[in-house]
Amino acid sequence: MTAVSSRRQLNYIAAQAADARVNLEIETEGMTLNIGPQHPATHGTLRIVAKLDGEQVIAADPVMGYMHRGYEKLSEVRTYPQVTTLINRIDWLGSFANEVPFILAAEQLMEVEAPPRSQWIRTVLFEMSRIANIVLFLGDMAVQVGAVTPVFFAFRDREHILNQIEAATGGRFHPNFDRIGGLKDDLPKGWIVETKQVMKKMRSFCNEIEELVMGNEIFQARTRGIGVVPADIGLSYGLSGANIRGSGVDWDVRRDGTTGAGGLVHNELDWRVWTHPDGDSFSRFWVRLQEVRESTRMVDQLLDGLPSGPIMAKVPRIIKVPAGEAYVETENPLGVMGYYVVSKGGLAPFRVKIRSASFNNMSITPWLLTGVYVPDIITILGSLYFILGDIDR
Amino acid sequence: MALIPGLIKGLGVTGSTMMRTIFPGGVKKPIPSPVKGAETVQYPHEKEAPPTRARGVIALHEENCTACMLCARECPDWCIYIEGHKEKAPPRRAGGKPRQRNILDRFDIDYALCMFCGICVEVCPFEALFWSPEYEFSEPRIADLLHDMSRLSEWMETVPDFEDYEAGSQQKKLKVPPT
Amino acid sequence: MSTTQVFAELAYWQQTGIRVGAALAAVLLVAGALVYMHLFKAVSFMQSRLGPMEAGPYGSLQLLAEVGKHIQKEDIFPAKADRFVFGAAPFVVLASTFLLVVVVPAGPDAWFIDHHNSDLGIYLGLAVSSVSVLGILMAGWGSSNKYSLLGGLRATGQLIAYELPLILAVVGVVIQAGTMNMADIVYAQANGEIFGLGIVGNPYILTQGVAFIIFLIAMQAELAQAPFDMPVAESELVTGYMTEYSGMRFLLFFIGEFATAGVFAAVASVLFLGGWYIPGIDPGADVMNLLGPLVMLVKIVGLTFLVFWTRFTMPRFREDQLQRLAWKFLIPIALANIVVTGILKVAF
Ligand code: SF4
Ligand code: SF4
Numbered sequence: 001m002t003a004v005s006s007r008r009q010l011n012y013i014a015a016q017a018a019d020a021r022v023n024l025e026i027e028t029e030g031m032t033l034n035i036g037p038q039h040p041a042t043h044g045t046l047r048i049v050a051k052l053d054g055e056q057v058i059a060a061d062p063v064m065g066y067m068h069r070g071y072e073k074l075s076e077v078r079t080y081p082q083v084t085t086l087i088n089r090i091d092w093l094g095s096f097a098n099e100v101p102f103i104l105a106a107e108q109l110m111e112v113e114a115p116p117r118s119q120w121i122r123t124v125l126f127e128m129s130r131i132a133n134i135v136l137f138l139g140d141m142a143v144q145v146g147a148v149t150p151v152f153f154a155f156r157d158r159e160h161i162l163n164q165i166e167a168a169t170g171g172r173f174h175p176n177f178d179r180i181g182g183l184k185d186d187l188p189k190g191w192i193v194e195t196k197q198v199m200k201k202m203r204s205f206c207n208e209i210e211e212l213v214m215g216n217e218i219f220q221a222r223t224r225g226i227g228v229v230p231a232d233i234g235l236s237y238g239l240s241g242a243n244i245r246g247s248g249v250d251w252d253v254r255r256d257g258t259t260g261a262g263g264l265v266h267n268e269l270d271w272r273v274w275t276h277p278d279g280d281s282f283s284r285f286w287v288r289l290q291e292v293r294e295s296t297r298m299v300d301q302l303l304d305g306l307p308s309g310p311i312m313a314k315v316p317r318i319i320k321v322p323a324g325e326a327y328v329e330t331e332n333p334l335g336v337m338g339y340y341v342v343s344k345g346g347l348a349p350f351r352v353k354i355r356s357a358s359f360n361n362m363s364i365t366p367w368l369l370t371g372v373y374v375p376d377i378i379t380i381l382g383s384l385y386f387i388l389g390d391i392d393r
Numbered sequence: 394m395a396l397i398p399g400l401i402k403g404l405g406v407t408g409s410t411m412m413r414t415i416f417p418g419g420v421k422k423p424i425p426s427p428v429k430g431a432e433t434v435q436y437p438h439e440k441e442a443p444p445t446r447a448r449g450v451i452a453l454h455e456e457n458c459t460a461c462m463l464c465a466r467e468c469p470d471w472c473i474y475i476e477g478h479k480e481k482a483p484p485r486r487a488g489g490k491p492r493q494r495n496i497l498d499r500f501d502i503d504y505a506l507c508m509f510c511g512i513c514v515e516v517c518p519f520e521a522l523f524w525s526p527e528y529e530f531s532e533p534r535i536a537d538l539l540h541d542m543s544r545l546s547e548w549m550e551t552v553p554d555f556e557d558y559e560a561g562s563q564q565k566k567l568k569v570p571p572t
Numbered sequence: 573m574s575t576t577q578v579f580a581e582l583a584y585w586q587q588t589g590i591r592v593g594a595a596l597a598a599v600l601l602v603a604g605a606l607v608y609m610h611l612f613k614a615v616s617f618m619q620s621r622l623g624p625m626e627a628g629p630y631g632s633l634q635l636l637a638e639v640g641k642h643i644q645k646e647d648i649f650p651a652k653a654d655r656f657v658f659g660a661a662p663f664v665v666l667a668s669t670f671l672l673v674v675v676v677p678a679g680p681d682a683w684f685i686d687h688h689n690s691d692l693g694i695y696l697g698l699a700v701s702s703v704s705v706l707g708i709l710m711a712g713w714g715s716s717n718k719y720s721l722l723g724g725l726r727a728t729g730q731l732i733a734y735e736l737p738l739i740l741a742v743v744g745v746v747i748q749a750g751t752m753n754m755a756d757i758v759y760a761q762a763n764g765e766i767f768g769l770g771i772v773g774n775p776y777i778l779t780q781g782v783a784f785i786i787f788l789i790a791m792q793a794e795l796a797q798a799p800f801d802m803p804v805a806e807s808e809l810v811t812g813y814m815t816e817y818s819g820m821r822f823l824l825f826f827i828g829e830f831a832t833a834g835v836f837a838a839v840a841s842v843l844f845l846g847g848w849y850i851p852g853i854d855p856g857a858d859v860m861n862l863l864g865p866l867v868m869l870v871k872i873v874g875l876t877f878l879v880f881w882t883r884f885t886m887p888r889f890r891e892d893q894l895q896r897l898a899w900k901f902l903i904p905i906a907l908a909n910i911v912v913t914g915i916l917k918v919a920f
Binding site: 031033035039040055142144145146147148149152153156212213216218219221222373374375376377378 | 618619620621718719722798799801802805806808809810883884885886887888889890891892893
């Protein structure tokens with residue numbers, strides 16, 4: 001078990017001890033339930049070994065690594081432009097957002113700055129991939145607690161976003177559009193108008209989800225007070241993104257970022273960071289729903305204020321990054337994602353360390369799942385929102 | 394009981410979606426036609442047109458390719474196979490020196506390996522590679538996904554013209570060579 | 573010569589044969605119609621899609637394709653399964669459906685058990701509907717799978733808890749009608765009047781509205797449909813007690829699920845919606861033997877639509893929550909309903 005001792009755990013142990021005395025005659029035996037690696041709730045190949053007493057969890061351990069693809073190692077033998085196609089596949093639902101911190105780190109090392117127009121478009125696509133990602137969460141969370149229809153709505157409306165991303169970048173899921181010093185191409189004609197319409201659709205989707213899922217009393221009964229993460233414990237486990245904002249911590253790298261704040265232009269927009277004081281599954285859902293709304297507003301503002309100009313800075317055709325190291329983190333859909341890039345001056349990075357949000361978000365599960373019931377495991381996992389590629393890389 | 398409003402609202406959302414799907418015309422034209430009302434596309438019967446930029450399949454404009462191997466080298470998973478030889482071409486002017494010319498013997502892309510990143514198209518210095526939004530080239534045998542030179546050249550016909558740029562852009566619009 | 577007389581002249585085995593055929597049709601055809609109309613189409617429309625479109629015009633033959641697929645599949649027994657219990661479970665579940673359908677009358681003489689001579693009716697129906705619990709427990713236990721076991725145990729707890737509000741909701745109707753005979757309940761509704769108006773008779777949904785809602789909720793739970801689908805809970809228990817089943821046996825569970833939905837809806841329509849009665853036609857008329865089943869079908873389709881509409885809209889309760897709902901809300905309300913009905917019955 002983990003070192004963090006909480007009152008809840010101590011209470012639980014005391015209760016177990018009391019039970020044990022009662023149970024001396026009626027001897028009961030625990031059961032170990034393997035949730036995963038192939039299980040509908042883990043959307044991928046995560047395995048959770050849960051020791052059960054009846055339907056109550058005594059201990060839960062996440063087993064990760066079933067989908068490890070070695071991107072950190074692969075990055076060492078790929079040139080910088082090739083790395084972006086790899087890291088697209090880390091968080092595959094919001095893949096453009098994966099490229100950004102890496103490119104920013106490389107830009108920092110090369111000391112180039114992308115021209116303003118490309119920074120703005122970058123931010124547009126960054127926010128759009130957040131919407132595409134979280135929209136699916138909003139539907140998926142409903143499936144985890146048993147409502148089937150919202151996820152179809154989510155897939156239906158995410159399609160519009162993906163179409164726009166495809167129209168701009170050429171790739172629906174793996175845009176590979178970000179370049180050191182700018183972007184691969186400019187926006188096609190008519191894209192801005194269409195995207196604004198899509199943003200309207202996304203807002204009406206949010207209203208639909210609010211009525212269909214969030215306002216539903218059964219949903220609230222299933223998520224309120226379930227999987228409560230106190231702010232200090234969440235921070236000590238390294239939670240980030242909506243998971244920590246759901247615990248009332250007002251921290252968003254888009255606003256408060258210190259490393260590599262350049263390259264994205266959130267500071268020039270009018271937006272706010274949403275937090276919820278409760279720290280339970282419901283508040284994480286609520287924060288994400290508000291974030292989608294906020295992102296649609298951001299995209300609208302960005303498209304209105306798009307500056308004109310070139311989209312590529314002057315960079316050599318063959319990219320060699322001077323020796324040095326840089327760490328850049330951004331607020332990705334799942335939480336804080338950072339790349340620590342060490343260059344020895346070659347065509348390929350010497351070492352890339354990827355800090356992906358889901359891996360850290362998952363690390364709280366042993367603490368969080370202790371003492372809950374089996375159906376709540378799924379709710380809590382769903383509300384922590386992880387993507388397998390983001391855990392295993 | 395507080396149980397009622399949220400649950401009923403939820404039923405309202407699914408119910409109204411159903412009505413919208415069955416009667417896309419709304420109240421004015423209550424003719425049931427779910428085929429129009431549904432958001433899904435009945436794929437083999439009707440098709441969605443992918444956007445111009447969609448990375449569907451790579452087309453090769455053979456005349457432009459000089460077998461410089463740049464694309465093959467930059468491809469992240471090395472799925473482009475190029476062979477070429479040098480040939481003496483007749484001099485441009487009478488009496489001049491005979492020119493060196495690279496002749497392309499083999500240009501294969503293995504789409505079973507390709508991850509559609511677009512690097513090859515981007516690095517080609519002679520504008521010999523283009524993206525086509527065509528996407529229907531699946532095969533029952535994986536080996537058939539290796540497209541050879543003639544197959545890649547055929548895709549050239551499906552390459553659309555580049556789109557105009559959004560206002561405020563300083564990008565130059567490129568041209569697709571006529572086939 | 574009326575249909576009754578023709579039927580009465582047949583030998584006993586012929587009558588039985590016709591009844592068995594009719595029961596099969598009543599269960600399987602209705603279940604098929606429900607699957608196509610609700611599961612394939614209505615639900616798809618709710619989700620902005622079309623559902624199956626390829627097999628037959630508008631996908632109408634899809635069900636045959638599915639059945640064919642399941643029949644072809646291998647019938648897998650898990651290595652450590654209790655073979656007999658595992659194999660028998662789906663049949664027990666289906667048997668409960670067939671036993672339930674026999675108590676439902678669909679016309680003055682279109683019945684399976686003799687309504688003229690026996691007063692069993694709804695009493696028998698509610699008793700045999702509990703048999704499915706056994707089958708589900710058998711499936712959960714026999715699979716030797718932890719998910720199945722959890723699902724089976726949850727199902728048992730839930731079905732037993734909701735049996736009670738179901739029965740208590742029916743008691744109100746029985747008190748008002750003064751009989752347990754299902755046919756007589758229909759006549760009582762047809763001949764009854766409400767506020768002195770007898771145009772539509774008195775379908776008990778009007779006077780027993782509370783009981784009707786409780787019956788619908790309990791029925792949803794008995795069918796283990798969302799929001800009460802904790803036993804199958806596909807996002808956490810895979811498919812609960814059905815996890816290990818494949819091929820034909822899975823199909824039996826599947827048929828059982830939808831047929832039971834249809835049969836429960838039939839019971840509800842007899843109890844609350846006036847059964848085969850339509851205003852203006854004498855419910856005892858001979859023509860109702862043919863018209864009655866159709867009227868019943870319409871009512872069944874309407875009621876099951878409610879079931880599936882709810883199922884595909886709502887998230888599911890946790891087991892403790894659904895137990896609480898049953899014991900703390902539904903049962904007290906149902907009891908209060910009985911008391912009020914009793915008082916009013918005596919008063920008027
Ligand atoms: S698209 Fe990428 S993977 Fe495919 S051939 Fe070109 S460079 Fe290689
Ligand atoms: S980079 Fe262009 S010119 Fe060079 S081999 Fe590839 S396609 Fe031919």
